[in-house]
Amino acid sequence: MDFKVLDATAFYAGVPFRSHVNYYTTSLIFDEIKHIQNNYEILQTLVKIKRIIIMDPEQSYCYQTILAAEKTGDIDVLSKEDISAIALCLNLHGELITDDFAIINVSNYLGINTKSIMTTGITHNRKCLYYCPGCNRQSTSKICVICGTKSKKKIILSRGVGQSNQQKNHRIV
Numbered sequence: 142m143d144f145k146v147l148d149a150t151a152f153y154a155g156v157p158f159r160s161h162v163n164y165y166t167t168s169l170i171f172d173e174i175k176h177i178q179n180n181y182e183i184l185q186t187l188v189k190i191k192r193i194i195i196m197d198p199e200q201s202y203c204y205q206t207i208l209a210a211e212k213t214g215d216i217d218v219l220s221k222e223d224i225s226a227i228a229l230c231l232n233l234h235g236e237l238i239t240d241d242f243a244i245i246n247v248s249n250y251l252g253i254n255t256k257s258i259m260t261t262g263i264t265h266n267r268k269c270l271y272y273c274p275g276c277n278r279q280s281t282s283k284i285c286v287i288c289g290t291k292s293k294k295k296i297i298l299s300r301g302v303g304q305s306n307q308q309k310n311h312r313i314v
């Protein structure tokens with residue numbers, strides 16, 4: 142059996158709503174996406190019928206992922222949600238569905254197969270921004286220049302304005 146694991150970018154792109162495959166994700170990812178999605182009831186149904194299976198990785202896989210991200214230099218841009226998705230994939234020997242550049246990088250380092258959302262033919266445009274959770278404004282660096290808080294990632298979704306793959310590399314350094 143092959144396990145397909147979804148990260149947040151896959152949910153924002155609507156992957157679980159367009160397929161009849163069973164997907165795995167972590168409780169951290171599910172918490173992150175359920176507030177932003179308009180599809181809350183559909184998500185609940187997909188969980189109920191086990192199309193989406195929420196499962197958390199064993200701690201040792203989280204440590205392994207963190208160590209790998211430190212080695213690849215991606216640790217600063219990965220959220221704990223991102224780390225949980227990679228760790229679950231490692232745990233299940235699954236395939237990770239994501240368009241997040243840093244997640245792909247760390248996954249490659251760990252020998253995890255990744256599949257791009259672009260290859261699923263979904264035409265939503267996603268744009269990754271950083272913002273400061275301290276002063277709640279857009280940030281252009283990993284650490285907020287105003288208050289010194291670590292910046293967080295935010296994914297902006299827009300529909301059907303053609304393809305703009307230039308946005309794929311979300312890292313603003």
Ligand SMILES: [Zn+2]
Pocket residue numbers: 273274275276277285286287288289290
């Ligand atoms: Zn700030």
